[in-house]
Amino acid sequence: MVIDELFETPELRALMYRVSVEWGLPLDTDGTGTDFLTFLMWTTANWKLVYGGTHSLAKAMTQACYREGVDLIENSLVERVIVEDGRAVGVVARGTEYRANKLVASNADVRQTLLGLVGEEHLSDLWVKRAKAFRYGPSHVLGTPMFCLYEAPDYSSARWDPEINRCFYTAVGYEGPEDMARYIRDAYSGTLPKPAAGVWVNSLWDPAQAPKGRHSATGWYFLPCASELSASEWADVRETFNDRFLDAWQALAPNMTRDNVIAHKLYTPDQMERKVMMREGDFSHGEFVPDQQGVNRPFPEASNYLTEIDGLYLCGPSTFPGGGVHAACGYNAYKKIAADLDLPSPVDNQRSY
Amino acid sequence: MHANYHTFVDMAPPVADLEVRRHGVEYVRPDVQMASVFDDGTALCVYADIDRTTDAMAEFSPTDAATFRRLYDEAHGFVDLLLGTLMYQPPLSVKELTKALATFGVEERSEFLSVKLRRETINEFLDQHFTDDRIKAHLAFHGAVCSYTNDVKGLAIGYPLLVGKINNWHLCVGGSHRLAHALWRDLAQHGGVMVADAEVERILVEDGRAVGVRLASGHEIAARKLVASTVSAEQTFLEFMDESVVGEELSTRVRNDVAHKDWSLFTVHLAMSALPEYTAPKFNPDVDRAWVVNLGIGSTGHLDSDWETIRAGSLVDPRPNAAVNSLYDPTDAPEGFYTAILRQFAPFALADGGEGAWERMGRWYGHRCIEAWRRYAPNLTDDTLLDWEVFTPQDIAHKLPNMVKGDWMMGEISLANMLDQRPLPELGQYRP
Numbered sequence: 147m148v149i150d151e152l153f154e155t156p157e158l159r160a161l162m163y164r165v166s167v168e169w170g171l172p173l174d175t176d177g178t179g180t181d182f183l184t185f186l187m188w189t190t191a192n193w194k195l196v197y198g199g200t201h202s203l204a205k206a207m208t209q210a211c212y213r214e215g216v217d218l219i220e221n222s223l224v225e226r227v228i229v230e231d232g233r234a235v236g237v238v239a240r241g242t243e244y245r246a247n248k249l250v251a252s253n254a255d256v257r258q259t260l261l262g263l264v265g266e267e268h269l270s271d272l273w274v275k276r277a278k279a280f281r282y283g284p285s286h287v288l289g290t291p292m293f294c295l296y297e298a299p300d301y302s303s304a305r306w307d308p309e310i311n312r313c314f315y316t317a318v319g320y321e322g323p324e325d326m327a328r329y330i331r332d333a334y335s336g337t338l339p340k341p342a343a344g345v346w347v348n349s350l351w352d353p354a355q356a357p358k359g360r361h362s363a364t365g366w367y368f369l370p371c372a373s374e375l376s377a378s379e380w381a382d383v384r385e386t387f388n389d390r391f392l393d394a395w396q397a398l399a400p401n402m403t404r405d406n407v408i409a410h411k412l413y414t415p416d417q418m419e420r421k422v423m424m425r426e427g428d429f430s431h432g433e434f435v436p437d438q439q440g441v442n443r444p445f446p447e448a449s450n451y452l453t454e455i456d457g458l459y460l461c462g463p464s465t466f467p468g469g470g471v472h473a474a475c476g477y478n479a480y481k482k483i484a485a486d487l488d489l490p491s492p493v494d495n496q497r498s499y
Numbered sequence: 500m501h502a503n504y505h506t507f508v509d510m511a512p513p514v515a516d517l518e519v520r521r522h523g524v525e526y527v528r529p530d531v532q533m534a535s536v537f538d539d540g541t542a543l544c545v546y547a548d549i550d551r552t553t554d555a556m557a558e559f560s561p562t563d564a565a566t567f568r569r570l571y572d573e574a575h576g577f578v579d580l581l582l583g584t585l586m587y588q589p590p591l592s593v594k595e596l597t598k599a600l601a602t603f604g605v606e607e608r609s610e611f612l613s614v615k616l617r618r619e620t621i622n623e624f625l626d627q628h629f630t631d632d633r634i635k636a637h638l639a640f641h642g643a644v645c646s647y648t649n650d651v652k653g654l655a656i657g658y659p660l661l662v663g664k665i666n667n668w669h670l671c672v673g674g675s676h677r678l679a680h681a682l683w684r685d686l687a688q689h690g691g692v693m694v695a696d697a698e699v700e701r702i703l704v705e706d707g708r709a710v711g712v713r714l715a716s717g718h719e720i721a722a723r724k725l726v727a728s729t730v731s732a733e734q735t736f737l738e739f740m741d742e743s744v745v746g747e748e749l750s751t752r753v754r755n756d757v758a759h760k761d762w763s764l765f766t767v768h769l770a771m772s773a774l775p776e777y778t779a780p781k782f783n784p785d786v787d788r789a790w791v792v793n794l795g796i797g798s799t800g801h802l803d804s805d806w807e808t809i810r811a812g813s814l815v816d817p818r819p820n821a822a823v824n825s826l827y828d829p830t831d832a833p834e835g836f837y838t839a840i841l842r843q844f845a846p847f848a849l850a851d852g853g854e855g856a857w858e859r860m861g862r863w864y865g866h867r868c869i870e871a872w873r874r875y876a877p878n879l880t881d882d883t884l885l886d887w888e889v890f891t892p893q894d895i896a897h898k899l900p901n902m903v904k905g906d907w908m909m910g911e912i913s914l915a916n917m918l919d920q921r922p923l924p925e926l927g928q929y930r931p
């Protein structure tokens with residue numbers, strides 16, 4: 147509603163709808179207008195690309211950990227949080243027990259942490275109820291297509307504004323705000339929407355992402371939650387959806403023919419669920435709705451990152467403020483941990499937060 | 500993606516010095532290390548346990564089995580000496596080596612090692628000592644997988660070392676990048692910094708001294724003491740520095756005379772819902788648990804004619820080798836699913852179309868490799884192959900520009916390019 151009140155150009159409204167939903171602000175939910183005004187507007191035009199791909203950021207964080215003497219144990223599923231006398235004292239990962247010196251902090255979502263790793267027997271009835279009531283998606287469920295291209299897309303509308311060919315993020319396949327809204331509502335209600343996407347051609351800015359003279363593009367489709375489709379339906383989506391999207395893309399950028407595509411793949415929510423345990427493919431590890439947002443995230447009693455198990459903290463996207471590459475969940479969790487255990491504060495004097 | 504078989508584990512000093520296990524590397528040494536399945540329905544397994552290997556060979560030829568055992572014992576006994584003198588110290592010349600071997604009295608003390616080996620091919624070595632075609636084929640195949648081509652003169656000299664570690668093949672749990680991460684962690688914990696995803700474009704030279712590098716981003720990194728390059732001689736001396744700095748003579752030598760392998764590797768990576776069930780188990784059931792399986796190279800002649808075809812830039816009828824990592828690493832795939840790697844010896848550039856031809860041939864050749872596997876493991880129907888991707892020789896060169904012409908050994912493996920001759924005599928002691 148706020149978008150409709152503030153903007154009259156249909157094109158702009160369509161774009162704002164889309165960006166809004168990407169950041170977890172559903173179109174039809176009361177109360178999200180404030181977030182739109184306070185949160186979304188200032189992130190506009192601050193979008194950045196990590197040279198070499200986002201894993202470069204993960205690598206930099208890994209290196210920072212190594213330098214501090216942190217051990218990362220890779221390739222090991224945490225099976226259990228060890229609770230003794232009501233206190234979290236370690237974890238079991240791939241059969242090996244690791245004892246905690248001070249605390250256990252879990253980046254897994256609140257349900258997985260409490261019900262999967264801790265176990266109901268260590269929890270109060272209220273916490274079991276709350277954890278069970280925590281819901282995933284459809285707010286942050288995406289599919290990621292990847293295209294290896296000979297040429298970068300050359301849009302017909304470049305005649306109107308040539309900058310479109312050098313735009314970082316381009317919404318492709320929506321006729322206007324109504325179409326965008328329908329698309330989003332389809333995905334949210336478990337229906338496969340018509341193919342349309344936000345796309346970006348990283349190789350335009352980062353030559354490391356494609357061989358010389360070639361390009362790579364990725365994008366986002368909004369897709370239904372993983373459990374809305376069967377395994378074979380998802381397999382079918384992977385087989386066909388990119389192809390259908392290419393038709394829409396070619397209509398706007400005539401050089402986006404099949405011949406221009408060297409290879410392509412689609413990464414779907416069910417795969418994300420399997421690969422990184424993002425339940426339902428929800429990258430915020432929990433639906434964005436007022437009763438799971440802000441001080442209610444993941445639920446009121448757990449909103450300050452500490453659980454009712456002594457020494458067990460939550461630090462992942464199911465806590466405030468949610469998913470996204472901003473590290474705020476972990477940062478805030480550490481502030482709480484630092485206060486509880488008398489550790490150094492992360493706030494340095496150059497910065498007030 | 501590439502270095503799947505780690506064969507120097509617990510032999511190479513850096514494994515211990517850099518404490519790779521403390522840094523999270525887990526190694527598995529599969530009990531059935533390797534196997535060959537042959538067209539006659541037989542199969543030969545090499546086990547971590549050398550007694551079992553000898554028994555398996557005895558099914559083919561008791562004499563050869565006994566010879567193999569003596570060769571293994573001798574080579575294994577020399578492994579330390581060979582590693583110490585040949586690998587883990589700056590290189591000797593062939594002359595010095597010959598002299599050292601003579602002083603050591605190698606001809607009297609050893610049945611298999613001899614100075615003569617520097618003039619022989621692995622084929623000749625095998626013909627002198629073994630009789631059974633299939634045993635010879637397996638042993639030659641084993642050399643080839645280690646990049647020691649069986650028909651190249653002089654390579655017999657390194658062959659005993661390969662046999663000495665024939666049962667020391669290890670799998671890095673979670674994939675070989677775990678080893679890279681361990682090395683990285685050791686570096687970082689000792690104050691080093693890895694700059695990832697950054698292309699080095701120049702070596703900065705001042706007054707004839709390397710003083711740093713410049714990245715493609717324009718960022719410069721100054722060297723406190725030195726610059727060490729792990730990439731190819733071509734990149735280092737032709738691309739990173741101007742000829743005026745390197746000198747015309749060295750530039751010309753690097754441009755013309757650095758030798759590269761005359762064959763590369765074509766790979767198919769597979770995700771599967773079944774493990775291969777070979778038709779050979781009637782002969783030896785352990786073949787189903789072999790980590791790496793040679794599919795059908797049944798004589799050294801087979802390999803010889805393949806090399807001939809490959810060197811002419813053509814594709815052979817595939818006889819790939821199949822490695823099923825999930826047999827020994829359950830973390831490589833979800834429960835009930837499996838991964839595999841098919842690897843086929845192949846030319847870098849095709850006579851018809853050069854290396855660029857791989858772009859259109861890759862998928863097709865991948866299919867053919869899978870069909871070749873299916874001949875020996877018919878249960879691997881299309882339904883069981885969930886997905887597969889090829890990694891062609893051209894991909895190797897694209898992804899790793901240091902592997903010039905898809906040369907996965909970064910330099911020809913031949914006597915003329917070994918020891919202090921590698922990559923060129925003037926660069927043989929690690930600096931110009």
Ligand SMILES: Cc1cc2nc3c(=O)[nH]c(=O)nc-3n(C[C@H](O)[C@H](O)[C@H](O)COP(=O)(O)OP(=O)(O)OC[C@H]3O[C@@H](n4cnc5c(N)ncnc54)[C@H](O)[C@@H]3O)c2cc1C
Pocket residue numbers: 222223224225253254288289290418421422423424427429430461462463468469470471472
């Ligand atoms: C398709 C897609 C596109 C996105 N695009 C953007 C974007 O452009 N910008 C942006 O800011 N955000 C984006 N996001 C959101 C962002 O990726 C996530 O919010 C962010 O990665 C969360 O970071 P994290 O480290 O907390 O958790 P994750 O990145 O989810 O990492 C959690 C890790 O824990 C592991 N794990 C889970 N359970 C266990 C267990 N029991 N034992 C051991 N390990 C376990 C997982 O395997 C995973 O590696 C996107 C998300 C998706 C899915």
Ligand SMILES: Cc1cc2nc3c(=O)[nH]c(=O)nc-3n(C[C@H](O)[C@H](O)[C@H](O)COP(=O)(O)OP(=O)(O)OC[C@H]3O[C@@H](n4cnc5c(N)ncnc54)[C@H](O)[C@@H]3O)c2cc1C
Pocket residue numbers: 500501502503504505506697698699700729730734764766895898899900901902907908
């Ligand atoms: C398909 C294949 C299979 C193989 N199988 C095995 C095996 O089973 N067992 C085994 O022991 N060996 C195997 N090898 C060989 C083994 O992978 C190599 O010998 C080994 O990786 C060499 O290690 P390295 O660190 O010297 O170089 P590399 O591993 O090649 O690393 C060099 C790095 O430098 C980077 N680089 C190149 N140019 C630049 C630049 N200008 N700026 C910045 N970075 C640059 C590359 O991208 C690469 O990351 C295989 C190789 C291939 C290709």
